Structures are given as structure tokens and as C-alpha cells.
Amino acid sequence: MSKKQSDYDSKHLPWWRHAVIYQVYPRSFKDSNNDGIGDIPGIIEKLDYIASFGVDAIWLSPVYLSPNRDYGYDIADYTKINPEYGTMRDMDRLISEAKKRGIRIIMDLVINHTSDQHKWFQSSRNPNSKYRDYYVWRDPSGYKHGEPLPPNNWTSIFTGPAWTFDKRSGQFYLHLFTEHQPDLNYRNENVIQEVENVLRFWLDKGVAGFRCDVINLLYDESYDDGEPQISGTGAEYFVSTSGTHRVLKRLHDDVLAPYGAYTVGELYQGSLAQAKRFTKGDELDTVFGFDHVKQGMVHGSMTDRLKNGLTKWQKGLSWNTVFFENHDQRRAVSVYGGKDAIKYHDEVAKMLAAIEFTLRGTAFVYQGQEIGMTDLKIKFDQSRDMVVGMIYQTLVDKHVPKWLAQRIALAQGRDSARTPMHWSSDKYAGFSSHKPWMPVNSNYDHISVERQENDNTSVLNFYRRMIALKKSSLALQDGSIKFYADKEPIMAYLRQFGQQKILIVANLSGKNVRPLTQLHGRIIANSYEGQTEFDDGILQPYEAVVMEL
Ligand code: TEU
Numbered sequence: 440m441s442k443k444q445s446d447y448d449s450k451h452l453p454w455w456r457h458a459v460i461y462q463v464y465p466r467s468f469k470d471s472n473n474d475g476i477g478d479i480p481g482i483i484e485k486l487d488y489i490a491s492f493g494v495d496a497i498w499l500s501p502v503y504l505s506p507n508r509d510y511g512y513d514i515a516d517y518t519k520i521n522p523e524y525g526t527m528r529d530m531d532r533l534i535s536e537a538k539k540r541g542i543r544i545i546m547d548l549v550i551n552h553t554s555d556q557h558k559w560f561q562s563s564r565n566p567n568s569k570y571r572d573y574y575v576w577r578d579p580s581g582y583k584h585g586e587p588l589p590p591n592n593w594t595s596i597f598t599g600p601a602w603t604f605d606k607r608s609g610q611f612y613l614h615l616f617t618e619h620q621p622d623l624n625y626r627n628e629n630v631i632q633e634v635e636n637v638l639r640f641w642l643d644k645g646v647a648g649f650r651c652d653v654i655n656l657l658y659d660e661s662y663d664d665g666e667p668q669i670s671g672t673g674a675e676y677f678v679s680t681s682g683t684h685r686v687l688k689r690l691h692d693d694v695l696a697p698y699g700a701y702t703v704g705e706l707y708q709g710s711l712a713q714a715k716r717f718t719k720g721d722e723l724d725t726v727f728g729f730d731h732v733k734q735g736m737v738h739g740s741m742t743d744r745l746k747n748g749l750t751k752w753q754k755g756l757s758w759n760t761v762f763f764e765n766h767d768q769r770r771a772v773s774v775y776g777g778k779d780a781i782k783y784h785d786e787v788a789k790m791l792a793a794i795e796f797t798l799r800g801t802a803f804v805y806q807g808q809e810i811g812m813t814d815l816k817i818k819f820d821q822s823r824d825m826v827v828g829m830i831y832q833t834l835v836d837k838h839v840p841k842w843l844a845q846r847i848a849l850a851q852g853r854d855s856a857r858t859p860m861h862w863s864s865d866k867y868a869g870f871s872s873h874k875p876w877m878p879v880n881s882n883y884d885h886i887s888v889e890r891q892e893n894d895n896t897s898v899l900n901f902y903r904r905m906i907a908l909k910k911s912s913l914a915l916q917d918g919s920i921k922f923y924a925d926k927e928p929i930m931a932y933l934r935q936f937g938q939q940k941i942l943i944v945a946n947l948s949g950k951n952v953r954p955l956t957q958l959h960g961r962i963i964a965n966s967y968e969g970q971t972e973f974d975d976g977i978l979q980p981y982e983a984v985v986m987e988l
Pocket residue numbers: 509512513549596616652653705707734766767768851852853
């Protein structure tokens with residue numbers, strides 16, 4: 440790094456602006472004690488690997504005490520570690536060992552709801568408890584054949600009604616996710632104070648910030664009936680409300696800003712307009728929008744999703760996050776490569792990397808993405824994601840044939856992203872010596888860290904070069920971005936900082952294409968390694984090229 444650049448960095452920008460953040464899903468990352476379940480000591484073992492490709496921070500999916508209905512996204516105690524993953528001692532060691540390697544830890548903050556096993560909720564079941572009002576309890580809207588009817592017609596984001604009846608008090612409680620994930624009541628001042636204490640607890644331990652789970656759902660504007668929708672009913676009253684903005688500003692002003700904590704918020708059905716409001720400076724630092732991945736657009740070609748989704752957000756938001764995968768999404772090579780995901784596996788994976796590290800924003804890499812891990816077609820009875828069972832049941836109740844219900848449910852499920860990480864060609868991919876909690880993808884022999892480590896042309900080493908390139912270039916880190924109109928499968932854009940200009944042209948298709956954008960300048964990265972000239976002006980299938988002008 441030149442002296443000029445380091446001066447610029449330290450003077451102007453918070454650390455996360457130029458960061459590459461690596462998401463670890465602990466259950467599937469590395470198993471240190473061979474019980475088939477990934478754990479915190481396993482992450483510590485692999486810190487040198489994580490540091491080896493230029494990661495600045497780890498986003499740790501939940502490691503808190505949890506009955507695992509939703510694998511940690513249902514928290515039973517925010518300040519205890521799930522014993523399957525280790526102890527608080529292990530957690531402290533992870534924070535300090537990561538720090539030695541220049542890596543910060545970002546915790547997953549799941550505060551829209553708790554587990555039904557949380558002691559607040561257990562007490563809350565008693566109508567006289569001071570915890571009653573920590574959750575949303577409402578009377579039935581009426582009775583039919585003696586059965587209580589829910590307070591309104593809202594549906595859970597995971598299908599089925601958003602309310603569950605509790606016989607003891609004769610009231611329903613609200614859950615926007617499963618019935619085992621009751622929603623906290625943010626109209627209650629005590630809830631806000633409890634949550635602030637949780638934030639302080641982790642910040643005092645030295646974590647750098649939070650990835651905030653479905654953070655735009657905190658505060659329900661009212662409990663009126665919603666407009667019935669196939670995608671879910673009630674959203675107009677619980678998505679991105681003014682009340683949620685108020686709560687976030689409060690958390691920001693009271694705790695996050697004084698500690699200098701970084702936040703990235705997951706926006707459920709997050710529009711660009713809402714993203715702007717959340718990131719205007721006094722709520723969240725950054726957000727995840729999903730227009731370019733499956734959540735945002737189920738229809739449309741890969742080019743539609745990728746090109747249009749990304750372009751819209753890159754133009755519209757002053758600072759973005761850039762990501763293709765997480766623990767809820769399918770693997771990017773499989774999604775964007777489609778039927779070419781095997782034939783052009785490395786090409787697709789490298790093209791995505793070339794795009795990811797040249798767009799404007801904080802980059803997130805999900806474990807295994809850096810070696811190009813792919814979707815695993817699992818069987819219905821191998822599924823570990825409860826969403827699959829819930830969707831299946833809903834469909835069967837509507838008389839959809841079982842085979843079809845299974846197929847639809849599996850496609851909606853999130854198992855694919857959660858298969859164990861491929862470390863080596865050893866049994867169980869070197870993840871564990873014990874049968875893992877999730878099946879291992881059979882392509883682990885070809886797609887593994889061990890195999891790719893020493894191959895200079897591997898996906899992993901391409902990630903290393905692209906990340907190094909981003910870190911060495913002010914244009915790629917902080918330059919402006921301008922998109923060029925080009926043919927349908929071509930994505931072309933220019934990054935510029937002062938005199939430095941970098942042109943990126945990517946072919947998102949499996950065919951040779953001659954872009955309208957002229958391929959000129961000095962090639963500084965190419966997903967087709969070895970190719971240094973474009974005498975014919977043609978990009979090969981999934982070729983992405985980065986040129987300095
Ligand atoms: O996800 C919210 C969410 O909306 C997704 O689960 C989405 O419904 C799914 O990806 C559709 O495919 C967050 C967490 O990331 C997820 O793991 C949790 O299950 C959920 O919140 C509840 O905490």
C-alpha cells in the first residue's frame with residue numbers, strides 16, 4: 440500500500456468501508472471434537488486460513504444458547520454460548536486470536552424474536568408476570584365452533600398463521616417466524632433496555648459490531664387485518680415501520696454510536712427507498728438488499744437478477760454491501776451458472792468474484808463461496824431446515840400431492856447453503872471424522888481448500904488475487920461507479936478515483952459475446968487466466984476482465 444493511500448484511509452473512512460467480511464455458519468464450518476457438529480475451537484483452528492485471503496472481519500452466525508429449532512436464530516439466552524459450540528472461554532479466545540490476526544468479530548443479533556425457551560417468554564406465559572408485556576399478547580378476535588380465532592389475518596414469513604393460542608391465559612402470541620420464535624414487543628421500554636444491555640455485553644467483550652437479523656420487522660404499526668397476499672399477509676403493518684426506525688435510532692444513539700460499533704441490517708422485503716432511510720447515518724451503517732438473489736426475484740433470468748438487481752442498488756445507494764451468498768441462499772455458482780454450473784464451474788465462480796470485488800461497497804463472502812461450493816440436491820428426509828417441513832405441511836393441507844409438496848418445500852428450504860465446508864479430500868471432506876449433522880456434497884474431492892490451495896489457477900487463489908487487487912486500488916475501494924449500456928448478457932462499468940480509471944466487463948452467459956464496450960487498457964485481472972489480449976474483441980463464456988485505463 441502506498442503512503443498516500445494509507446493516509447487517505449486513516450483520515451477519511453471507517454474500517455468497514457474497505458472491508459471484506461467472511462460469514463461463518465459455525466455448525467458447518469469445522470468440527471474440532473469430532474461429534475459431527477462444527478464449533479468455536481474449529482473456527483480458531485482455521486483463523487490462519489481465513490486471514491490468508493485478506494479477510495478483515497468475521498460475521499459469526501449465532502452461537503448463543505438455543506434449542507436449535509432454527510439453528511441459533513431462536514435464542515434462549517443472549518449471553519450464553521451453546522455448549523455444542525463450546526464455552527464462553529472459547530468465545531473470548533476466538534475474539535482475541537482473531538484480533539491477533541487483524542480480524543474483527545461481528546455477532547449475529549437476533550432481536551426481532553427470542554426462542555420460546557427464553558426465560559422471558561417462559562415467564563411471559565403467566566399473565567401476571569412482569570415479563571408478560573415483553574411479547575405481543577392479544578385476545579382472540581372471536582370464536583368459531585368454540586375455537587378461538589386469531590387476533591388478525593397475518594401469516595408467518597415461514598407459512599401458516601402468525602399467532603399461536605396459549606390456553607393458560609386464553610390469549611394468542613405473535614410470531615412472524617415459527618411458533619417457537621415469539622416476537623418481542625418494542626412498545627415496551629424494558630425490552631429496549633434489555634436489548635441495549637445485550638449489545639453492551641458483547642461490545643464490552645471486544646466485538647466490532649452486529650449483523651442484525653430481520654431488523655426492519657421490530658415494531659408493528661398496528662394489529663389490523665392485512666391485505667391478503669400469497670407472499671404473506673400483514674406486511675404493510677410490520678415491514679419497515681416508523682416505529683422500527685425510532686427503535687433503531689434509539690439503539691444507535693444509546694449504544695452503537697458511543698461504542699463505534701459497525702452494523703449491517705438484513706432487510707426483509709427491503710426496498711431501495713427503505714434502505715436509504717435506514718442508512719442515512721443515525722440508524723444502521725449498511726444493509727443487505729436482496730434484489731439480485733432468490734429472495735428478491737424468483738422470476739427472470741440470471742442476467743435479470745444479477746445485472747438489473749445490482750445496478751439498481753449500486754446506483755441508488757451511496758454505500759452498498761456486495762454479496763452473493765449467505766446461510767439462507769442457494770450457492771451462487773449453481774444459481775447464476777444454472778445448467779452450466781458443472782461445465783463452467785470455475786469460470787462462473789471467478790466471474791462472480793471479479794464482479795464482487797470491483798463493485799462499490801463492503802464485500803461479504805459466505806464460507807465455501809471462495810472455493811466455489813455448489814448446491815446439494817438433498818432428499819426430503821435428509822432436510823434439516825424446519826422451513827421445509829412447514830411448507831410441506833401447508834401444501835399437503837391444501838391437497839397438493841405429496842411428491843410435489845416435497846419438491847416445492849425443498850426448493851424453498853435453506854439446506855443447500857448449510858452442508859459442511861470442504862477442507863480436504865479426507866472422509867467427510869475433512870470437516871469431522873464423525874458423520875456430520877448435514878450430508879456432505881459428493882463433489883468435495885474436486886472442490887476443496889486442500890485441492891485449491893496449491894493450484895495457482897484455482898477459484899480460491901483467484902479470490903486471493905481479486906481481494907488483494909481491491910485492497911491496492913483506491914478506484915476499486917472508493918471510486919465512483921458508472922454503468923455502461925451493453926448487450927443483454929454483458930455487465931460493464933467504470934470505477935474512477937481521481938486519475939485512476941478501472942473498467943470491468945463481464946460476460947454473464949455461456950456463449951462467446953463481443954461486447955459493445957471496447958476492451959482496451961492494461962489487463963489487471965482476468966477470470967480466464969493466461970489470456971492477456973482481446974485481438975478479436977470477444978469474451979468467452981463467463982469471462983470477466985478488469986482493465987486499467
Ligand atoms: O432470515 C429472514 C428471512 O426472511 C429468510 O429466512 C427468508 O425467509 C428465507 O431466506 C427465504 O428463503 C433471517 C435469518 O437469516 C434466517 O436464517 C432466520 O431463519 C430468520 O431470519 C429468522 O430469524
